[in-house]
Amino acid sequence: MRAMQIHSPCVAALTWRLNDAQGERLDELVEPVEFFVGDGDLLPAIDEALQGRAKGDVVPLALEPEQAFGHYDEALVFLLPRAALPDGIEEGMLIEASALPPEAVSGAEPETLLTVSDIYPEHVVLDGNHPLAGMALQLELRVREVREATKDELRQRSAGTGFFRVAG
Secondary structure (H helix, E strand, C coil), X not given: CCCCECCCCEEEEEEEEEEECCCCEEEEEEEEEEEEECCXXXXXXXXXXHCCCECCCEEEEEECHHHCCCCCCHHHEEEEEHHHCCXXXXXXXXXXXXXXXXXXXXXCCCCCEEEEEXXXXXXXXXXXXXXXXXXXXXXEEEXXXXXXXXXXXXXXXXXXXXXXXXXX
């Protein structure tokens, strides 16, 4: 009997190696994580590349920025007075745009996660770009399992993990 093939919608357990365009390792997932396939947890290019694949398949992908996390957008970099943010912030922390005054992050959707990229005595730099924005990526996916989505996963269009999901 042929193993179940990936189709929309279903859930696929994946592992991966993620490199930049120069081959520098950015991330490696050794333990499988389940993703909803079918306009849910994955970038469209990944979703499409997985169609028809089955357990054991290896799927190599070259993703340009527009297929991955978009181009870097200078309009999503904000400079706020240090006093506008709570005490105890540190570089690398994430702040949801909705937690800040709308005029402070004009142009950012309320659900945008802003990374505290620099802290100066008088101001703080917040970056709403995805950390991989502007990067061409090399991705090697390994399909570990494939199963039908549950009713809850179908309703939520998610298996609970959105590593490759882009807000918006």
